[in-house]
Structure formats: structure tokens, C-alpha cells
Amino acid sequence: MKFKFRLAYYLFGLFIGIYFVVYFLGAKAKSRGVEFCYLPNCRVLQDLRKKPLDITPEADQQLHQGWVNLDDIKKTLEYGDVDFSQSNKAYKKGKIYVIEGKNAKNEEITITMINYPSKAVLEKVEKN
Template sequence: MKFKFRLAYYMFGLLLGAIFVVYFLGAKAESRDVEFCYLPNCRALKDLRSKPISYSEQAQAVLSENWISLDDIKLSMKHGDIDFSKSNEPYKNGKIYLIEGKTTQNEEIIITMINYTDRVVLEDIKKK
């Protein structure tokens, strides 16, 4: 068989396989809220989002100042970056995580959270 026919068969099979993958994986992602978290930052943020959140007195005081809202915290927990050089260390029977994020006014913030096995505590919020 000539090379151009082998190439045509290969390209046809590759096209069918690509359509199959896009159709089924695209439908799966649209039907459910599916995330593909393989990187450490994404996995740690997903773990923090999956647990109930409680607030320390210091965090409640910052939230009462009205320069930041709970929506800003939730967005930072979804799209923020974890500083792993200062995170994932034992702290008060849990592990501490420092999340760098932004508010809706585009101010940079640093959120300190303590990750326990059954819950997450929002410890502190600071402007960067």
C-alpha cells in the first residue's frame, strides 16, 4: 500500500478517535461539575473547598471591615495560588495553607487557612 493511502487511513482513524473523545468527555464535563485536578495547587484548593468552613475571630473582624467579602474568599479558593514554601506544615493539629488571591476590586490578598481532617478554619486575611 502506498504511503499516501496509509497516511489517509491513519488521519481518518485519528479524526474518528478525536471526535469520540471530545464528544464523550465534553458531555461528561457539561453534565456534571467535573474538574480535572492533577496539579498540586488544584488538588489542595479542591480539598479546601470540599470541607465546611468556620471563621476565627480575627477573620470575622477583617470580614466586618467590608473591604472583602465571602465571594472574594470563595473566588480565591477556586483560582488562587498556594504558597507551598510556607504551607502544608503542621499547625494546631492541622496543616496551614497560605493562598494568594485577588478581590473583585483586583486587590491582592493573602488568606491563611488551617486544614483539619473534617473542616477548614479561615484564620486570617491580609492585603498583600
Template sequence: MKFSQRLAYYLGGLLLGTIIVVYFLQAKAESRNVSFCYLPNCRVLQDLRKKPLHYSPESEATLKENWVTLQDIKNCMQYGDVDFSTSNEPFKGGKIYFIKGKNTKGEPITVSMVNYSDKVLLNEIKKD
């Protein structure tokens, strides 16, 4: 058998095997509502989203000013960027994270959250 025929058989089998594996992994992920979140930014945001959110007095006062809404905070927790150069530091019994995002008007904001083992505290919201 020539090299080109062996290469064709190899590539055909590799393609068929890849399609089968992707099909089964995708079906498994859809049936269990699993997300593949391996990057540090994604893992931190996912951990913050799955815990109950509590508010500090400073954040409640900022939310009452009406330039930022709770939906903006949720969007930051979903699509924001964690600033790891200043985050992941011990703070009041938890770890503080600074998340950069935007409000509904498109203005950049920074949200600081304290991650405890059982809850997340919305510490402060600032305009950049």
C-alpha cells in the same frame, strides 16, 4: 498501496477515534458534573471548597473592617494561587495553606487557611 494513502487512512482513523472518545468523555463529565482537576493548585483549592468553612476570631475581626468581604474569600478559594513554598505545613492539628488573591477593589490579599479532615478554618487575612 502507497505510503501517502496509508498515512491518509491512518490519520483519518486517528481523527475519527479521537472525536468519538472526546464526545463520550465530555458527555460523561457533563452528566456527572465532574471536573478534571489534576494540578496541585487546583486540587488544594477544590479540597478547601468542599469542606465547611469556620472562622477564627482574627478573621472575623478582619471581615468586620469592611475592606474584604466573604465573597473575596470565596473568590480566592476559587481562583487564587496557593503558595506552596510556605504552605502544607502542620499547624494546630491540620495543614496550613496560604492563598494569594485579590479583593473586589483589586488589592492583593493573602488568606491563610487551616485544612482539617472535616473542616477548613479561615485563620487570617492580610493585605499584601
């Protein structure tokens, strides 16, 4: 058999194999809620999203002002950027994380979270 036919058979089989792996394993991962996070930013945000959220009175006061709401906080915890120069420091028996994101009006916001082993606490919300 000529080389070009062997190469064609090989590539055809390779594409079929890749399709099945992506289709079946991708669907299995999505149905189980599996998220692959290898970068530090993604891992921190995933850890904060998994835990129950408590809100301090100061942050609750800022949420009631109307320029930011809880959906903005949740989207920041999903798509935000962790400022590691100010984060991952011991604070009140937990670790503090400063996360930058945007609200629904596309304004820059900064949220400060305290990460405890069993919960995450929204310390404050600031408009930049």
C-alpha cells in the same frame, strides 16, 4: 493502495476518534463534577473547596470591613496560588495553608486557612 491514501484514512479515523472521546468523556466528567487535578497547588485548593468552611471571629471582622467579601475568598480558593514555603505545617491539630489571590478590586490578598480532616477554617485575611 498508495501510502498517501492510507495516511489520509488513518488521520481521518484518528480525528473522528479523538472527537468522540473528548466530546463524550468531557461531557460525562463535567456532568459529574469531576475535576482533574494533578499538580500540588490544584489538589490543595480542591481539597479546601470541598470541605465546609468555618470562619474565625478575626476573619469575620475583616470580612465586615468591606474591602474583601466571601466571594473573593471563594475565587481565591479556586484561582489562588498556595505559598508552600509557609504552608503544609502542623497547626492546631490541622495543617496551615497560605494562599495568595485577588479581591474584586484587583488588590492582592493573602488568606490563611487551616485544613482539618472534616472542615476548613478561614483563619485570617490580609491585604498586601
